[in-house]
Amino acid sequence: MHQDVERILLTEEEVAGTIQKLADRLNADYQDKEVLCVCVLKGSVIVYSDLVRKFTFPVTFDFLIASSYESSSVSSHILKIKKDLETDIKGKHVLIIEDIIDTGHTLFHLKNELLKREPASLKICTLLDKPSRREDPMEADYVGAVIPNEFVVGCGLDYDGRYRQFPYVGVLKRECYEK
Ligand code: 5GP
Numbered sequence: 001m002h003q004d005v006e007r008i009l010l011t012e013e014e015v016a017g018t019i020q021k022l023a024d025r026l027n028a029d030y031q032d033k034e035v036l037c038v039c040v041l042k043g044s045v046i047v048y049s050d051l052v053r054k055f056t057f058p059v060t061f062d063f064l065i066a067s068s069y070e071s072s073s074v075s076s077h078i079l080k081i082k083k084d085l086e087t088d089i090k091g092k093h094v095l096i097i098e099d100i101i102d103t104g105h106t107l108f109h110l111k112n113e114l115l116k117r118e119p120a121s122l123k124i125c126t127l128l129d130k131p132s133r134r135e136d137p138m139e140a141d142y143v144g145a146v147i148p149n150e151f152v153v154g155c156g157l158d159y160d161g162r163y164r165q166f167p168y169v170g171v172l173k174r175e176c177y178e179k
């Protein structure tokens, strides 16, 4: 375990088991539908590549970069799409693959934005969920693991760009972000 990690929440084996269970459910639900799998960069890249390799239904790939920020003028959150999808999703089955849902702001707004483009269906799959932090009404259709309100790294999740490559999900020591 890395010295900046306080404890491990999901071991490498537990992450693999969680991914397999998600894939089993998705394979049963989609069967032979073609699905556009959307990777929300950068954090989701590990979960995305682990998951899609387990899919037995036909898939196509696309990627976006999005974040949400608080706007005082409208006193709510605004979605910023830094890199949009290249695919026209109208009439397509779309699956957003995420690393974590925290306040729900990003996905709530992203989902509303993508729904305007009239996909045939739009589902959300996340490896991790922190429901105790939710501020927007946002539930994923597929949740790998519910975790407590702690700041985690690994499996794509970073602090200041670091720690993404850890094969486990670990709680970052407070002293690493409260300097
Ligand atoms: P939201 O609050 O909009 O649901 O999540 C926004 C983003 O915050 C997530 O996509 C993720 O990048 C980041 N985030 C939320 N919780 C954590 C966490 O525990 N660890 C890390 N590394 N990032 C998090």
Ligand code: MG
Residues within 6 Å of the ligand: 040, 043, 044, 098, 099, 100
């Ligand atoms: Mg994310």
